[in-house]
Amino acid sequence: MRKLFLSIFCLFSLVQSFAFTSNFLSELDVSNRFVIPAEKVDQITHELNISKEELMLRLISIAKPFARPSISHFQVGAVGLGKNGNLYLGVNLEFPGFPLNQTVHGEQFLIVNARNHGEEGLVAIAVSAAPCGHCRQFLNEIGSEKMQVWILNRPPMELAALLPESFGPKDLGVSGGLMTQAENKCLDADCSVRANAILAANSSYAPYSQAFSGIAIQTQDGNIYRGSYLENAAFNPSLSPFQAALVALLADMHSYDDIKEVILVEKADAVISQVVMTELLLKKIAPHAVFKVEKIN
Structure with missing residues (x-):
């Protein structure tokens, strides 16, 4: 009877903890340009006593409703951890009446969002399912083979494991990567x-x-x-x-x-x-x- 009581108590505590976590995450203002500053990330992980990996995986469901999958009706959410500690969210965009190759994938949205905020590299990304081949190739352009890819209910993997024998910038003699904040100095500006x-x-x-x-x-x-x-x-x-x-x-x-x-x-x-x-x-x-x-x- 005592074991049964302890089991019920533990289950009740787990449910309460999950509910608190869900409510806490739901109140996050991810509408603020889809960015969570590093100090806020540290605060959340401390208060919830979870790792950044756990936080990122839970944020996927927070990001998904912002997706615009007008064709597939399949919502994608992605979360990336920048070198500066910020978290960046991404979702998929689809355009009815246009070829499917005009789609913006969730991982692409995430990378552009991070780049728009001056981020120079990603340490890890979290996704609900393994990135498609298109996204693996896009991620490869960052030039970080050791970037961690965290997939829900699966052990962490490095990008190199998801894209073996890869073809990338180095094969075409290009150094740096897509996250480099280029200043090509080719055009004049006024206002x-x-x-x-x-x-x-x-x-x-x-x-x-x-x-x-x-x-x-x-x-x-x-x-x-x-x-x-x-x-x-x-x-x-x-x-x-x-x-x-x-x-x-x-x-x-x-x-x-x-x-x-x-x-x-x-x-x-x-x-x-x-x-x-x-x-x-x-x-x-x-x-x-x-x-x-x-x-x-």
């Missing part, structure tokens, strides 16, 4: 929305094409969100500047309807252009927005 698009182009990661490009989105309330072109050694997983700008927009809890103006800046002599796909996608999600293009030598 306003245009200046933000130029800044985004100047910080783009395009070592394979040198086709630096950037986008600035201005919302109805005057806020401006930048997106930089991010290339991948395998080409296809590359992320357009408009997709990157949408990450910044949605991470600040705006909707597509809030978009007032979009300015794309790209090199005039570039071997590729972002104009066509940007204009098509913009007309689909924000048909009344103004679209401007500026090509700079």
